[in-house]
Amino acid sequence: xxxxxxxxNLPCFSAGKRGPIVPPASGQxxxxxxxxxEVVDWFRRQVNDAGxxxxxxxxxxxxREHIRRREGxxxxxxxxxxxxxxxxxxx
Numbered sequence: 001x002x003x004x005x006x007x008x009n010l011p012c013f014s015a016g017k018r019g020p021i022v023p024p025a026s027g028q029x030x031x032x033x034x035x036x037x038e039v040v041d042w043f044r045r046q047v048n049d050a051g052x053x054x055x056x057x058x059x060x061x062x063x064r065e066h067i068r069r070r071e072g073x074x075x076x077x078x079x080x081x082x083x084x085x086x087x088x089x090x091x
Contacts, residue, residue, distance in 0.1 A: 035059075
């Protein structure tokens with residue numbers, strides 16, 4: 001039986017490691033979620049129309065914005081609250 005002899009023009013992966021080529025940024029978690037096709041397609045179109053980018057980063061930004069609005073930390077919501085309080089105090 002002959003042993004395996006790699007082709008001299010092909011790279012050798014004997015010391016290769018499993019995992020992503022570029023590790024995820026600090027503070028990020030790799031996860032798998034199921035999204036509607038229409039949602040993913042919309043974000044991909046936005047990236048394509050902009051000439052490039054990262055649709056996953058756009059989804060992350062949209063989720064962050066949703067959280068900010070739900071928690072009431074949105075700047076517009078804060079301004080509205082301050083104005084209401086000032087109008088109430090002014091009588």
